[in-house]
Amino acid sequence: MNSANPVYTLRNECQDCYKCVRVCAVKAIKIQNGRAEVLPERCVACGACVANCPAGAKRIRSDLEKVRNLLLQKKKIIASLAPSWRGVFEYTPAKMIAVLQALGFAAASETALGAQEVSIRAAQILNAQNGGLHISSACPVIVDYVRLYKPEFASCIMPLASPLLTHAKLLKNLYGADCTVVFIGPCIGKKNEADRQSDLLAAALTFDDLKYWIKEAYLDPETLSDDGQKFTPENAYEGALYPLDGGMNETLRRCGVKDNIQLINICSLELFGDALKNFEASKLAAPVFIEALACVGGCIAGPCAAGKRSRLLMIADILQHTQYRKNIPAQPRVIEPRQYAPANIAPKQYSLEEMQAALKKLGKYTPEDELNCSGCGYNSCRDLAQALLDGAAEVSMCASYMRKTATRKAAAMLKSMPSALIMLDKDLKVLEVNEAFNKMFRENEMTDFFPLFKTVLRTGQDLRKEHYIYKNRLYDLNVFAVEQNEIVGALITDVTRTQEGREKVAGKAREVIAKNIATVQEIASLLGEHMVETEALLNSIAEDYSVKQEN
Incomplete structure (x- = not known):
């Protein structure tokens, strides 16, 4: 376990089902001693393994303690709240801000503000293009996937930081470089952004973390005053569409992207990878922009969306509350240029x-x-x-x-096994026998044993019988349930010769005693009172041997 990584495994909880390997699009899983370990250098933090692990062994690193420590240091912390919050928390904006301030945040701001700045600049870049493929930089999972597994397309990523990092820079420009920005949203990949860009982003919490924090703090949102609470520095507008499938492309249209630019949205890491297979940019007749999000359905379906609320209701809430500007500025207030270098992991x-x-x-x-x-x-x-x-x-x-x-x-063991083995179904029809069984019995001779088989089938409890007499022979029986009410098996050992041998040894021992009784008596006359004990001792040699075979 390495909990320093955004995604890690609790080894003792892993049940070696390999489901994480199946769902991992990049196979960033190593199986060692039957346990699945996440390979951090290959992981893109999509969260598929976390969402699909049936044992709950895949975990997400919590940065909650880190944020609490920042609060103890009296840092001015501003929450950058992902626009998908409306689909997860059924609070009013004022109530949401009141909750965050009750937890210690100095203010709350919408990450969507950064998205709006990114869209303005992205529209400018696209309008200046004559062709080529262009990939959005909004999703950190997609960006890492391209860099690691499709490095030939790294230069196609828009040369802009993500909306989150752009928002963090905006806040620092407005409130000073010493203000601390903490993201709260449904994405695991944002933790990688915080790790790599700690100068802009101090930490990334998930909606799961926030819900846990609210519960742990015994906060009752209904009792909190929300008078005059507003997002800082202002409410977001069309940027609130970003967590929806096609949301960024809608903002680009509103920002005046040219009609000849083909806007495509793909919300699936697997489908995005498939779309780039055998791709030839030279065959494009016009500039193509891909709004690529790793999660099927967009960010509202992120791995840490925290809840089982209807996806349709989440989308409806976001659309209902999104406001649109009549006039979008021609220039962004802030931009964070970024070049994405390939980091090829060649097999x-x-x-x-x-x-x-x-x-x-x-x-x-x-x-x-x-x-x-x-x-x-x-x-x-x-x-x-x-x-x-x-x-x-x-x-x-x-x-x-x-x-x-x-x-x-199993076949080799059954073949070499000296005891007879038989397997029967719930109707007592023979499923399997070994060679030793065929030598001892015929299948139709098993009817005398059926009551034992029925008992074990019914109860599911193993049954042992020693010296079971059948046709003048002695058998040790071990009847066991393979599956209660379905399959029963029996291991049968012929102990007749063993018993006869023991009786012969016991008989010979008695003959020796009889022949030497005179000697015993003579010795006993010398030993006096010890005579009875001596005779008893010799008799026990035979009797003890006889008793053992009865047990």
Whole structure:
């Protein structure tokens, strides 16, 4: 566990289901000793693993304690509140501000103000283009994805900081460089922005963090006075559309982007990656701008949107309360230029021999063996083999290989087992027997055992019978439930010869005693009162051996 990263794993909670591997678009997961670890250098902080982990082992780093410490230092902290707050918290703006101030914030401002500045500048940049592909820089997850996994498109990212960082710069320009900005929203990726741009952004809290903080502080929002509460420095307008699918493109239209510029919105990390496959910019007839958001449905569907409120109601609330300016300024008040350098994570190339060796470890000797079932979380058997060579995966992740291996081992064990084994279904129809069973019984001879099987099927409790007499032979029976009311099994051991052998040994011991009784008596006459004890001792040799076989 490395809780310094935005996303990390609680190892003891991980149930080795590999679901995080399946849902991770960039496979930033390493399986070690059956536990899934997040690889921070590959992770884009999309939060898919957090949202889908059935065991709750994937966690998001909380920066709540960091913010509390800033408050203790009497810092002037301004909350940069993501525009999606309206879809999560059913408060009025004044009430929302009152809650934040009750927690210690000096003021609250809408991140959407930064979005408005970004849209004005982005429209200017696009209007100056004659062609080419242009990708929005609003979503930090998309930006990291391009830099790490599509580095050839890094130069296509708009040369602007995100709306959040632009907003932070605006606030510092207005209230002084010593003011501290803390983001609150539904995004995990913003934590990376705070880590990398601590001069602008001190910390990033999630809506989950805020709800927890409100509860922990025993705040009752209804009792807080909201008279005269306003966002600083002013209310946001069309920038409040940013968390919606197509919201940024709508602001660009309102900012006067030219009609020939093709505005496309993609809200899915996977779909965005697919859209860039085999792309050739030279074939574009006009400038193309992609408003790219990692979360399906936009930021209102972020991994930390905190709640199960209807998505439709969230969208409706944002649209209902968004106000529009009749005249949008021609120039932005503030802008934060940014160039995004590629940080290519190129997969290591392995030789054909190395790949074949890795595939053989997975039981894949021919192309027909490669099922590509994705049960391991990877899209193909070869992808798993690649991860195996990278040290990010384990052989045990391949379910088909493990099943075949288990089947072979079980078959070998059953074949060499000296005891008889039989498996029956709930109707007492034989499912499986081993060779030893065929040597001891016929299947139709099992009817005498049916009452035992029915009892175990009904109760689910194992049953043991020693020296069970059947057709003049003695058997030790172990009847067990494979699945209650469905499948029952029995392990049957013939102990007849063992019992006969014990009786013979006991008989010979008694003969020895009888033959040596005279000697015993002679010794006893010398030992006097110890005679009875001596005879009892010798008799116990035989009796004890006999008793053991009865137990």
